[in-house]
Amino acid sequence: MRIRMKGIYKFWEGEFGKIRVLENVNLDIADKEFIAIMGPSGTGKSTFLHLLGCIDKPNFGEIYLDNTDICKINEGIREQIRLEHIGFIFQNYYLIPTLSVLENVMLPMQLANSFVGQQEEKAMKMLELVGIQDKWNYDTAKLSGGQRQRVATARALVNEPGLLLADEPTGNLDAKSTREVMDMLKIVNRQQGVTTVMVTHDSKVAAYADRIYYLDEGRLSTANI
Amino acid sequence: MIAFSLAKKNIIRKQERSLLTIIGVILAVGSFVALLSIAEGLNNKLTSEIVSRNVDIYVTASGAVSLPTGSIGALGSDDEEVEIEQSLPKDAISIETVKNKTDIHKLKRIRGNFIDFLNPDADGNQKVPYIKHAIGITRFQKKIRGRNVVFWGLPFGTSDDGTPLFNLYLQGMKVQAGVFPIETKQYDDIYSCLEKKELSSLSEEEKVFISGYKIAEELNLKEVLDKNDKIEMKTSSSDFKLKPEAIISFNSGFQDYFCYMPIQTALAINGTTGKVKEIWIQVENKDKIKETKRLLHYYFPNLEFKTAEEYLGTSGEIVKYAWFMEFAIALIGILIATTASMNTMLMSTFERIREFGALRAIGANRSVIASMILIESLILSIIGGIAGIIVGIIGSTFLDDAVKILFRVSFPMANITPTLIIYALLLSVFIGVVGALIPIIIVYRLEIIRALKWDM
Ligand SMILES: Nc1ncnc2c1ncn2[C@@H]1O[C@H](COP(=O)(O)OP(=O)(O)OP(=O)(O)O)[C@@H](O)[C@H]1O
Ligand SMILES: [Mg+2]
Numbered sequence: 001m002r003i004r005m006k007g008i009y010k011f012w013e014g015e016f017g018k019i020r021v022l023e024n025v026n027l028d029i030a031d032k033e034f035i036a037i038m039g040p041s042g043t044g045k046s047t048f049l050h051l052l053g054c055i056d057k058p059n060f061g062e063i064y065l066d067n068t069d070i071c072k073i074n075e076g077i078r079e080q081i082r083l084e085h086i087g088f089i090f091q092n093y094y095l096i097p098t099l100s101v102l103e104n105v106m107l108p109m110q111l112a113n114s115f116v117g118q119q120e121e122k123a124m125k126m127l128e129l130v131g132i133q134d135k136w137n138y139d140t141a142k143l144s145g146g147q148r149q150r151v152a153t154a155r156a157l158v159n160e161p162g163l164l165l166a167d168e169p170t171g172n173l174d175a176k177s178t179r180e181v182m183d184m185l186k187i188v189n190r191q192q193g194v195t196t197v198m199v200t201h202d203s204k205v206a207a208y209a210d211r212i213y214y215l216d217e218g219r220l221s222t223a224n225i
Numbered sequence: 226m227i228a229f230s231l232a233k234k235n236i237i238r239k240q241e242r243s244l245l246t247i248i249g250v251i252l253a254v255g256s257f258v259a260l261l262s263i264a265e266g267l268n269n270k271l272t273s274e275i276v277s278r279n280v281d282i283y284v285t286a287s288g289a290v291s292l293p294t295g296s297i298g299a300l301g302s303d304d305e306e307v308e309i310e311q312s313l314p315k316d317a318i319s320i321e322t323v324k325n326k327t328d329i330h331k332l333k334r335i336r337g338n339f340i341d342f343l344n345p346d347a348d349g350n351q352k353v354p355y356i357k358h359a360i361g362i363t364r365f366q367k368k369i370r371g372r373n374v375v376f377w378g379l380p381f382g383t384s385d386d387g388t389p390l391f392n393l394y395l396q397g398m399k400v401q402a403g404v405f406p407i408e409t410k411q412y413d414d415i416y417s418c419l420e421k422k423e424l425s426s427l428s429e430e431e432k433v434f435i436s437g438y439k440i441a442e443e444l445n446l447k448e449v450l451d452k453n454d455k456i457e458m459k460t461s462s463s464d465f466k467l468k469p470e471a472i473i474s475f476n477s478g479f480q481d482y483f484c485y486m487p488i489q490t491a492l493a494i495n496g497t498t499g500k501v502k503e504i505w506i507q508v509e510n511k512d513k514i515k516e517t518k519r520l521l522h523y524y525f526p527n528l529e530f531k532t533a534e535e536y537l538g539t540s541g542e543i544v545k546y547a548w549f550m551e552f553a554i555a556l557i558g559i560l561i562a563t564t565a566s567m568n569t570m571l572m573s574t575f576e577r578i579r580e581f582g583a584l585r586a587i588g589a590n591r592s593v594i595a596s597m598i599l600i601e602s603l604i605l606s607i608i609g610g611i612a613g614i615i616v617g618i619i620g621s622t623f624l625d626d627a628v629k630i631l632f633r634v635s636f637p638m639a640n641i642t643p644t645l646i647i648y649a650l651l652l653s654v655f656i657g658v659v660g661a662l663i664p665i666i667i668v669y670r671l672e673i674i675r676a677l678k679w680d681m
Pocket of ligand 2: 045046047091167
């Protein structure tokens with residue numbers, strides 16, 4: 001999936017007036033590209049991903065996913081894009097606590113009515129991919145942070161999206177798990193051609209990406225590492 | 226369906242809260258069923274009794290409001306009789322005291338200007354055509370062995386064509402001659418016995434009655450009957466000893482809960498000699514009911530004449546009133562349950578706003594979440610509703626006992642009808658829908674990004 005962002009502004013209404021989180025952000029990401037975004041805490045990295053993920057809207061600017069301006073379409077279509085074309089690994093995972101590991105991974109397929117008849121199989125395959133298949137019937141509350149992150153990854157990828165948005169996907173992992181997850185994301189990106197935008201603090205993790213951007217004080221720049 | 230399985234799982238996860246909601250609904254539906262079972266039962270029994278009685282025209286004092294089953298609703302007063310009697314215009318409906326005690330033929334009926342007027346004379350001539358029979362009946366309620374018992378005073382004689390007058394009543398009760406199924410005596414025996422007693426019923430010694438099967442059980446009358454004994458009845462003026470002659474069973478309506486005696490005995494005991502509560506008329510030809518009624522009204526403008534339907538309608542009014550009263554009381558429970566259910570659904574919504582946000586963020590649309598909330602609320606309220614119906618059925622028997630004591634009614638009234646159960650189920654669905662309403666509105670208005678960052 002190709003992404004183009006043009007003149008994106010995002011404000012929040014704070015106690016002392018407007019907080020400018022994103023200021024004139026412009027970005028072009030080619031299909032199948034792997035991008036990393038780095039930056040200090042609170043600079044708007046998550047906000048940036050939310051805009052791309054059709055979860056939030058900018059105050060100004062245009063965002064094209066392939067040729068669709070997602071700021072101009074109605075909520076129903078945005079829902080459908082979220083469900084079918086975007087996988088989101090949230091910073092806080094946002095797993096559904098009433099559902100087991102397997103059910104969490106099956107959920108996007110059930111909502112989209114995709115892979116009917118083989119949803120369980122497909123979900124198990126995804127769990128294998130992220131290396132947590134032995135915990136398939138666990139309560140998500142009983143998982144460690146790293147394990148949750150893997151489940152969230154499996155859930156994000158299960159509908160085979162064209163765009164994967166990952167907010168600190170290795171934030172809670174040790175060095176070994178980090179390598180495993182990053183290898184996996186790289187493989188998914190290469191083999192399935194999923195355009196990937198990843199936010200991270202870790203320059204070692206960022207090094208997996210094709211390009212690295214730096215977000216600070218609302219402005220996006222090419223990183224010079 | 227994903228909404229359903231999510232709803233089910235959430236109910237299981239929050240067991241305590243689910244239970245609390247269910248209990249709220251149980252209370253509402255239970256009190257609804259228990260309370261309204263009384264009105265339902267009253268309605269059903271009245272209808273079945275009045276329909277089966279086979280009376281075409283009822284004559285009552287103008288403006289007299291009474292249920293055909295006696296003194297229901299005479300709240301706590303011992304003198305309800307008096308009030309009803311007072312509303313009877315004495316000139317119109319009074320029956321002259323028996324004049325000639327030796328005239329057996331005429332004594333078989335209650336003699337009096339009005340009833341004589343209605344019934345054909347010895348030559349078969351009638352002032353008002355089409356009337357087959359006219360009998361006077363009375364009712365009163367007294368305490369026997371600590372229980373309120375309704376007594377019916379009925380004529381036990383035969384009419385001129387030989388039809389037993391009491392049969393007019395008995396026919397309605399679906400009891401045929403010879404079928405007094407319970408205890409000792411044959412129909413003819415009792416009948417002739419009562420007929421004889423009717424003549425001498427004014428003597429203190431010989432007050433007899435027959436008892437409905439259910440009330441006989443409550444009063445333990447079988448023992449009295451077997452010992453050929455008597456039971457005591459206290460009234461405000463004097464005490465009487467009454468001798469049970471037989472126990473009868475009708476297997477329908479209220480009738481098994483009443484006692485029956487010759488009308489003279491009843492009038493004497495009650496100190497209302499010369500006054501009846503109602504006169505029942507059977508018309509020869511059903512087509513002539515309206516005409517007969519019009520004619521009677523012309524002759525007696527200050528009496529009320531009602532066809533069976535109208536009579537049932539008057540009682541129906543009282544039942545309707547009872548229904549609304551009971552519904553009003555039940556409404557308190559319903560309001561509490563609805564509020565409780567709204568509260569739990571609201572709490573559970575606020576607790577799960579991040580979850581809703583997450584669901585929306587991965588592409589679930591609002592209606593999936595709304596259905597999830599609605600289904601959850603409905604599952605709880607319907608479980609509560611079904612349990613509430615069971616609780617209500619059990620509760621209705623207790624309530625029935627309470628009503629019997631409070632309103633001094635001698636028979637059980639509670640009746641759980643299919644209509645009532647359907648209403649109860651509708652009520653629980655209503656509670657479920659209302660409980661889900663505000664959470665659904667919240668979900669529809671919520672922005673995903675705010676939901677995801679929601680702090681409890
Ligand atoms: N809903 C909101 N209302 C007001 N301000 C917000 C809201 N969401 C985010 N912000 C503000 O926007 C800024 C950017 O937040 P964001 O979560 O995008 O940062 P981040 O770069 O992801 O930080 P971190 O690395 O800690 O995750 C912060 O200053 C935050 O306080
Ligand atoms: Mg962030």
